[in-house]
Amino acid sequence: MTTDLDARLGLTTSGLVLDGEERVLLCASLFYFRLPRETWAARLAQVRASGYTVVDVYLPWNFHELAPGEWDFTGRRDVGEFLDLAHDAGLAVIARPGPYICSEWDGGALPAWLTLTPGLRLRQAEPQYLAAVRTWFDRALPILAARQHGRGGSVVAVQLENELDFFDTADRHAYVGALRDLALEHGLTVPLIACAGQGDAAGATGDVDGVVPAFNFYPSDSSTAVEPEVRRYADLLAERGLPLLVTETNRAHVTLRRLLVSGARVLAPYLQASGYDFGFTPSTGNWGVPGGFMTHDYDFGGYLSPVGEPRPEMVEARVLAAVTRTLGARLARAVPVAASGAYSTAAPTSASPSALLLDGGGSLLGVTNLGDDAALAVLAAAGGLPDATVTLPPRSCTLVLRDLPLDGYGLDGTLVLATADLVGAGPDGLELAAHGPSVLALRASVGGGDVVPVALDAPQPGVPVRTTVHDGATTWHVVVRHPQDVPGPDGTRYPAPAAPAVRGALAAAEATRVAAARLLDLPTRTGVTTTYDLPPASEEVGVHRGRTHYSVDVTGVTELLVTGAADIVDLVLDGRPLPTRAAFGATEVVPLHGVTRLDATVETWGHPNFDDVRLPAMRMGSLRGLGRVWSVVGREDVHALWTVEGDDQWAGDPAPLRTLGGWSSTRVGRPITYRRSLDVDGTHAYALHVDGVPGSVQVTVDGTERLVTALDPWVHLAPGEGRDVAVTLPHTPGAFGPTTTLLRLVPVRGWQVEGQSDRDLLALAAAPATSTDVTLPLALAPGDERWLDVDVPPGGCSVRFEGTHVRVAAYAHGELLGRVWLDDDARPRFTGGDPGRIWLPASWNGGTIRLAVRATVGRTEPALVAVLVTPSKE
Template sequence: MTDPSTATVRLGRSGLVLDDREEALLCASLFYFRLPREVWEARLAQVRATGYRAIDVYLPWNFHETAPGEWDFEGRHDVGAFLDLAHEAGLAVIARPGPYICSEWDGGALPSWLALEDGLRLRQAEPKFLAQVQRWFDQAMPLLAERQWGRGGSVIAVQLENELDFFDTHDRHAYLTALRDMAIGHGIDVPLVACAGQGDLIGSTGGVEGVAPAFNFYPDDRSPFVEAEVRRYADLVGAKGLPLLVTETNRAHTTLRRLLVSGATLLAPYLQASGYDFGYTPSVGNWGDPGGFMTHDYDFGGYLSPVGESRSETAEARVLAAFARTLGPALTRAEATSAEALVDATVSTSASASTLVLDGGGTVTGVPNLGDEAGTATLAASGDLPETAIALAPFSCALVLRDLPLAGFGLPGTLRLASADLVGAGSQGLEFASRVPSTIALEGADGVKLVELDAPELGAPVLTEVYSGGDRWTVEVFHPEDVATPDDTLGVISEPLPEPEILTVATRLDLETRSGETTAHEFPPASEAVGVYRGRTHYAAAVDGIAELLIEGAGDIVDLALDGSALPSFAKFGATVRIPVGGASRLDATVETWGHANFDDSRLPGLAIGSLRGLGRVWAIASSEDIASLWTVDGGEQWAGEPAPVRTLAGWSSTRIGRPATYRRALPVDGTSGYALHLDGLQTPCEITVDGVSSIVSPNDPWVHLAPGAGREVAITMSHWPVDGGGATLLRLEAVRDWQVEAQADDALLELSQKDGSGTGIELPLELAPGEETWLDVAVPSGGRSLRFEGEQVRVSAFVRGELLGRVWLDDAARPKFTGGDPGRLWIPESWNTGTVRLLVRGTAGGDRPRLASVSAAATPE
C-alpha cells in the first residue's frame, strides 16, 4: 500500500494520475446498494481479477434518507464499509453522490417528498432545494473526504450531479458553483468532475472553475462514426489542458478499444458489474413508447451478471487492461488523429479510424471489424515494410502497434508491426494476445523480420524466437482467456448452471394483506403526502349516481374495483383515464408505486422528475360537449388577411403541411366548474394557450385540465398535418369527495411479510379471482437462487428475511413495457436464503382466470 502521506491524485492532460503513475484507467460500475453486503468483497475481487483498477460508485440520497430526517448508514447501507473494502481490494473509486444520479433508480435518488415542499424546484440554484442538498452532502461528503486517495483511502474523484445537460436547469453556473462549494467545504480536494450525457460541456459543468467535464458516450457498437465523434471531444478538452474522461459508455471492449485509440484516458463502461434492485427501488423511465418499468434485475450485459456470473467479456477486460498497463504513459500522453495506415478491409469497419501517436515513438491504430464474420485488413506500406494484410476476429478492434521503440522495455530494436495485442514486455521478451493468426515484425541489427503466427489455443500459447543479426526476441502469443492480471489471477468464465428445480408445493397462509386502518380525506391525497414514499396506497369513495369517472395523474400500478368487481389494471404514467361506472355505488383503488421517474420527460405526467404517485384527482363527468368546430384559423406568414376562416380543429389547407397554424375560440365554460379538454386524435405535440398561459400537450396524454373560470380564450398552435378522426371534447367535471385512505408504506408491507400464521398446504397451480390477493410460503432449496414464475394475470411480490426481493407481473395485456434487465427473475442471495420465500400474489382482471402455475429455482454461482 502507498504511504498515505505521499499518496497523490491529480488531473492532467494524461488523465487521472495516481501517485505519478500515468496509465489509461479502466473503471467498472459497482453499486453497493444493488448487492447484499455479504457479497461486496467477492464482487470487488471479481472486478479486480479483470484488471480494471477502479470502480465508480453512486451514493443514492433516498437509499440513505429513507424518510425525512431518517438516515441509514448501517448494514447494506454502510457505504463507508464498502469504500473501505474497495481500498483493501486495491481499487480506486470515482464517487458519484449526486444529488441526482439517474441510474434507473427510484427518482434518480432524489427523495420523493421533496416535491411536497411549496416552491422547491429540483436541480435548480434555488434556496429550498439547495438547503435540502446541503443536508444530504452533510451526511455523504464527510464519508468521502476521509476516504480520499491522499488520505489513505480509495476516492480519486467526486462527480457532482449527473448528465445535467439533459435537464432544464435555469442557472447552471450558480447551481454547479453551489455544489462545488459544498464539496470543497467538506474537505474534498480530489478532482471534481461533472458528466455530459449528450456532449454539452457547459450544460453539464456550468462552466464552473474547478469542475472538469467528463462524457457519457452510448454509441451504436456497430456505428462506423464513433471515432470521429470521440476525437472531436478529445480535441475540445485537450485545448484546455484536460483529458478525455469517459465516465459512462457501452460494455463491449470492441467499443472501449475504439474510444481508447480516439483519445480517452478514463474508460468507465456502465454497467460492467451488474446488480439487483431490491425493495421498491426501480424507477419508471422513458425507455418505452414512452414509459416503461425498470426491472429489479439490473443488467445491461456487462461482464458480471446480477447474480455474479462471469461472462466472456472478462477475458477481453484482462487483455485491454494489460495492453494499457504495458504501454503506460506512452499511451496516456499520446495524441489522437485520424488513421492513415489502413488501406482496405474485407469487413465493415470505421469510416474514420483513429491512430494514437505515442509519446516516445510509435503508433497504435484501431482497426475495427464491425461485423460478425472474421476478415482481413490491409495496412499501408511503411518504410521497408510492404503493404500487409492482418487477420481480424469477428466484432473486434485490433490495436495495431507500429514502430514502437523497445529500449524502454529492456529489449533491443523496434516493434515495427504487431496485429496482436501487446500485453507484456520486458527483458524476457514480448507477450501478445489474439484469437486469430498474428502478424509480428521486429527490426534489429539485420533489418526487419516479419513472422506469421497461428492463432493460439486455450492453454497452449504460440511461442517463437525472432532473430535479426545479434538481436533476439522471445515472442509468445496467448489466447485472451489465458492473460492474467498483475497479481497472476485469471478470471474464470462461469460454466452453465444446472437446470432449475420446479417448485409446486406451497402453503396458503391465513394472514391479512392489509391493516384496514384508514383516515378520511376530502380528496385522494398523493401517496407521498400520507408517508408512502415506496409501497401502496388504498383509496375508497362513494360513486352513487355517477355515470363516468375521469382519473387525472394516477401512477404507477392502478387496480380499481367497482362494488367489489375488479377492473383491468392500468399503468398509464399519469395520463388521464376515463372509467365507466355502470351504476356502481363504491369505488376501491389500490395504487402501487413501482418507482419515481429517474429521467425528466414531459410526454407523460408521471415521467416528469419530481412527479408524485397515488390515485391523482378523481372527477365525475357531469356533461360532455363536442367543440371540434368553430375555430378561427391564423396561418401567420401564410395568412391572406381578414376575415379569418372558421374551420374544424386541424382542418386547414393540405398544401401547407408542417407549417404552424393557430386555432382560436372561446370555450363554453360556466365560470364555476372545472373542465377537461380532450384533443382526441392528436398526432403531434401542440402548444395550448389558455387565458394567456401556455403549455405543451403530447399525443401520449392529449388532455388539458381547466380550473374553474379558465378557458374563455383558448389558442392551439400546431404544425399542420391533415388527418381524419381528430376532434375536441369539453367535459364538465365535479370532484369526487370524501375518501377513506389506507397508507401501506414499504416498511408496513415488510412487517406483514414477516408475520407468523397458520395455513393450508396446496399444490400449484393456484387460481385466484380477479382482485384477490393472498400470501404463500414456498420452500426453496438452499444456496443462492434465481426464482422464476409461470402463470397469467397475476402479480407476485417475493419476500425473504424482511427484504422485498422484487416483483414480477405475469402475462397481462395491461402490463407496461419492462426495460433494463430480465423482468421474470428474482434473486435470493445465498446469505438471505432461509429455506422459504414468502409471496404476495394478486390476481388481475382483463384476461384469463388469474393463475400462478409454478415457481422454479435455479442455482446461482455465489
C-alpha cells in the same frame, strides 16, 4: 493543468495520475446498494481480477434518508465500509453522490417527498432545494472526504450531479457552483467532475471553475462515427489542458478499444458489474419510449451478471487491461490523430479511423471490423515493411502497434509491427494475445538487417504459440496466448466464462420445479383508514415506497375522470375488479353505470429517473397515488367553430372558421393556429379532450403555453380558464380526430385512505401465521390477494414463476427481493434486465420465501402455476 492536490494525486492531460503513475484507467461501475453486503468483498475482488483498477460508485440519497430526517448508513447501507473494502482490494473509486444520480434508480435518488414543499424546484439553484441538498451532502461528503486518495482512502474523484445537460436547469452556473462550494466546505480536494450525457460540457458543468467536464458516450457498437466524435472531444479538452474522461459508455470492448485509440484517458463502461434492485427501488422512465418499468434485475450485459457470473467480456477485459498496463505512460501521454489510409478492408469499418502517437515513439492504430463475419484488412506499407494482411475477427477492433522502442522494457530494438495485443513485455521477452493469426516484426538497434514480418499462427486455449525472432545478434522470445489465457493483474489464470447459450442450457437443466406451498391465514392490509376530502398523493400519507388504498361513495356519479394516477392502478367497482391500469398518469375516463362504491389500490413501482414531459407521471418529482378524481357532470362537442390563423395560409380576412384540424393548404409544415373561446362558467373545472393529436401540439390557454401529446391528449382547465384557447402545430392535412370534447367536472369528495409503506409490507411479510398446505397451480379470482410460503433449497438461487394474470412480490431476510408480473395485456414495457427473475442471495436464504400474489383481470383466469428455482453461482 495540474490541480493543487495532494502529491499522490494529480489531473493532467494524461488523465488521473495516481501516485505518480500515468496510465489509462479502466473503471467498472459497482454499486453497493444493488448487492447484499455479504457479497461486496467478493464482487470487488472480481473487478480487480478483470484488470480494471477503478470502480465508480453512486451514493443514492433516498437509499440513506428513508423518511424525512431519518438517516441510515448501517448494514448494507454502510457505504463507508464498501469504500474501505474497495481500498483493501486495491481499487480506486470515483464517487458519485449526486444529489441526482439517474442510474435507473427510484427518482434518480431524489427523495419522493421533496416536491411536497411548495415552491421547491428540483435540480435548480433554488433555496429550498439547495437546503435539502445540504442535509444530504452534510452526511455523505464527510464519508468521502475521510477516504480520499493520499489520505489512506480510495476516492480519487467526486462527481457532482449527473448528466445535467439533459435537464432544464435555469441557472446552471449558480447550481453547479453551489454544489462545488458544498463539496469544498467538506474538505474534498480530489478532482470534482461533472459528466455530460449528450456532449454539452457547459450544460453539465455550468462552466464552473474547479469542476472538470467528463463525457458519457453511448453509441451503437456498430456505428462508423465513434472515432471522429470522440477525437473531437479529446481535442477540445486538450486545448484546455484536460484529459478526456469517459465516465459512462458501452460495455463491449470493441467499442472501448475504439474510444481508447481516439484519446480517452479514463474508460468507465456502464455497467460492467451488474446487480439487483431490491425493495421498491426500480424507477419508471422512458428509455427512448415513453412509459416503462425498470426491472429488478439490473443488467445491461456487462462482464459480471447480477449474481456475479463472469461472462465472455471478462476475457476481453483482462486483455485490454493488460495492454494498458504494458504500454503505461506511453499510452496515457499519447496524442490521438485521424488515420485515414492506414488500412483498407471490405468489412464495415470506421468512417475515420483513429491512431495514437505514443509518447517516446511508436503508434497504436485501431482497425475495426463492425460486421458479423471475419474479414481481412491490408495495412499500408510503413517503416520498411510492405503491405501486411491481417485477419479481423467479427465485431472487433484490432490494435496495431508500430515502431515501439523496446528499451523501456529491458529489451533491445524496436517492435516494428504487431497485430496481436501486446499484453506483457520485459527482459524475458514479449507476450502477445490474439484470437487468430497475427503478424510481428522486430528490428535490432545496432547491426540489424532488413525488417522481416513473421507470421504467427492462431493460439488455442491452453496452447500458446511460442517463437524466437532473430535480427543479427539480437534475439527476442515471443509467446502468443489465446485471450482467455491472459491472466489477471496478479498473474492468476481463470477458466473461460461460459457462453450465454451454455449458461442458459445449464440453468434450464438445474431448475427445480416447486409445486408445494403453504397458503397463509394472513391479511394483506390492516383496513384502518383515514378520511380525506380529496384523494391524497401516496407521499402525503407517508408512502414514499409501497402502495395506497382508496375508497369512496360514488352514488349518483355516472362517469369519472381520473388524472395523474400512477404507477399500478387496480380499480374495483362495487366489488367488481377492472383490468389493471399502468398509464403513467395519463387521463382516463371510467364509466360507472350505477356503481355506488369505488375502491382503488395504487402501487408505486418507482419514481421517474428522467424528466419526460409527455406523460404526467414521467415528470421528475411527480407524485404517486390515485391523482385527481372528478365526476363528469357535462359534455359539450367543441370540434367546430375554430378560427384559423396562419399568416399567409389563406387569401384574406376575415379568418376562416373551421373544425379543429379542418383547414386544407399546400403549405404543409408551416405553423398554423386554431383558436376559439370555450363555454366555461368560472365555477367548474373542465377538461378538453383533443382527439387524434399528431404527436405533440402547443396549446395556449389564456396566454399560458402548455404541451399536449398523443399519449395524454387532455387540457385541464381550472375554474375560469379557457376563455381563449389556441392550438398551434405545423400544418398537417387531416390532423386531429373527428371529435373534440369539453367535459365539465366536479371533484369527488369524501375518501377513506390507508397507506401501506414498504415498512408496513415488510412487517406483514415477516409476520407469523397459520397455514394450509396447497399444491400449485393455485387458482385465484380476479382481485384476490393471498400470501404463500414456499420452501427453497439452500444457497443462492434465481427464482422464476409460471402463471397468468398474477403479480408476485417475493420476500425474504426482511427484504422485498423483487416483483414480477405474469402474462397480462395490461403489463407495461419492462427494460433493463430480466423481468421474470427474483434473486435470493445465499446469505439471505433461510429456506423459505414469502410470496404476495395478486390476481388481475384479463383474458384467462388468474393462476400461479409453479415456482422454478435455479442455483446461482454467486
